[in-house]
Amino acid sequence: MVSIHHILKEFWGYDSFRPLQEDIISHVLEGKDALTLLPTGGGKSLCFQVPALAQEGICIVVSPLIALMKDQVENLKKRGVLAAAIYTGMSRRAIVQTLKNVAYGPYKFLYVSPERLETGLFQEFLPAMNVNLIAIDEAHCISQWGHDFRPAYRRIAALREELPDVPVLALTASATVEVQQDIIEQLQLREAATFRQSFLRPNLSYSVIEAESRLAKIVEILGKVPGTAVVYAKSRRRTVEIADLLRMHGHSAEHYHAGLPGEERARRQQDWIDNKTRIIVCTNAFGMGIDKPDVRIVLHADVPDSLESYYQEAGRAGRDGQRSYAVLLCTPQDIRDLEALHEQRYPSFEEIKTVYGALVNYLQIPSYTGEDQSYAFHYDAFVRNFGLDSFRALYALKALEGEGWFDYNEKSFAPSTVSFQTNKRGLNEFLEGYPDLEPLLTTLLRTYAGVFDVPVFVSELQVAQLMKADVAEVVAGLKRAASFGVIDYTPQNEDPKLIFRRHRVNVDDFRMNTAPYERRREAFRKRVGAMTGYTKTAECRSTYINRYFGEADATACGICDRCITRKKEPMDAAVFEKIRVRVEAALTAGDRSADSLLAALGDVASAQLWTVLDFLVAEGKLRVDGGGALRYG
Secondary structure, three states: OOOHHHHHHHHHOOOOOOOOHHHHHHHHHOOOOEEEEOOOOOOOOHHHHHHHHOOOOEEEEEOOOHHHHHHHHHHHHHOOOOEEEEOOOOOHHHHHHHHHHHHHOOOOEEEEOHHHOOOHHHHHHHHHOOEEEEEEOOHHHHOOOOOOOOHHHHHHHHHHHHOOOOOEEEEEOOOOHHHHHHHHHHOOOOOOEEEEOOOOOOOEEEEEEEOOOHHHHHHHHHHHOOOEEEEEOOOHHHHHHHHHHHHHOOOOEEEEOOOOOHHHHHHHHHHHHOOOOOEEEEOOOOOOOOOOOOEEEEEEOOOOOOHHHHHHHHOOOOOOOOOEEEEEEEOHHHHHHHHOHHHHHOOOHHHHHHHHHHHHHHOOOOOOOOOOOEEEOOHHHHHHHHOOOHHHHHHHHHHHHHOOOEEEOOOOOEOOEEEEOOOHHHHHHHHHHOHHHHHHHHHHHHHOOOOOOOOEEOOHHHHHHHHOOOHHHHHHHHHHHHHOOOEEEEOOEOOOEEEEOOOOOOHHHOOOOHHHHHHHHHHHHHHHHHHHHHHHOOOOHHHHHHHHOOOOOOOOOOOOHHHHHHHHOOOOHHHHHHHHHHHHHHHHOOOEEHHHHHHHHOOOOHHHHHHHHHHHHHOOOEEEOOOOEEEEO
């Protein structure tokens, strides 16, 4: 077995591992399962990439996003590591070629979406693969208690049954104690060790600002905080509006959302990474897999619907350890809207049934057919044709997906792929007859390593720039070469795919198990409650987040807006002592939350109360449990 430190130095150029990485890698190399919780930017991918490279065989990586797979595959290839990916949207021929290369070639990583695990092709080639590790990225997606539940993740357990002796490493950046336990149960992790890094970000200052004039406040804040910035907004329209306003005020800003063409998204992302653009204004389609250490501020123009999402997105600031800022803008109306959201996100059974009937009619699926069939699905046209409420219909579809009726992801962008279908001699003979295609095919060979062996992601824009040609000319040339059979070309696809997993039933016969649905609804309500609680809390913002994720012994950060307010308002010693006596008396009578204690004390200001509570925690006389209850003594 190759030394893991040698691998780290050879492929990544690092002399030492980050905290917990070496422990996780050593545990996996002993053939043991593990659940790993590392914060955004904590180096999760190395935890499976290094052990996979240290031993014979291939690592199967289950990942939820095609863009994330693409980035990791390309990064590994740049380091000289053979890696491939299969996902919904690839042609059958491309999938077969990829699986053949992975099963019988020197490949070290196969990235696969969870939907592909049960397909016949994958099952056919799996026995030929020498699998040394199964890595489950974004593992919280398997839990119905989690903030990003993906029903397709439940199929991973079947992969575990096929490979019972292969260790499984589950990775996530954010999971509550309840979600952690569910991950372990759903993935059937055996005697799993849990490796958990603290959720504390000591260099990140959290703030919540109530701002009626939100756009003006965004301009003001970004004018005061220098450096690279990310602004998150909930709608595509809003990203455009904010970016336009920032440019009007002299800022370097671009908007980014899933509705932009794939090439344009890639360009804007790269310009931001290269510091050609200072501010990216985006929806949550942006950020997965991007490791940019020098982000100084992440600003949320809208309130996310879960603390998990907020923590992950805010955590993209300050990965270099320098002081950075996470700012959340909100209004009282935002909080009221968020508190009412679970009613909209979880429509009634009758609404779900109506949407099911509309869907099977829209797709023209005959009764008792459709199982394992894939359909191009244009959501806007669907709701328009049937006069449905766009928001409620979307969540009715998510409920149907949760029940296992189909797999659907409205963000299913698949980049273009090319692979050569001939050898070099055959290519030379072809080019003698079609010399006009030589510049294009030669550029492909020079630019994309491995294109003779396996389908590789290509950028028509990049090829056009290298050739000093138009993108349309490149696309036409690729299609022409494919028509001769010299290459296999799958153009990028941004059409969402809907794959039915059951036969269609008549609408009158439609049934669903409402118990799991109601459990997910209640879990969502609790997550929303935690998020709104974050905006209202008088305690240290960082402490609030850490307690939510199960760190009961978290202490005040000293740099969030709440901590700074308390520092600016020093208390008279006599006032402090009076409040301390009242607090101790109230808590001796029984545990209670900080909010209920504040209400009980009546005339004590929030900042004063938290100054006393922080003191009692530091003295060891008070602790805050995972549910937020204050326990004295």
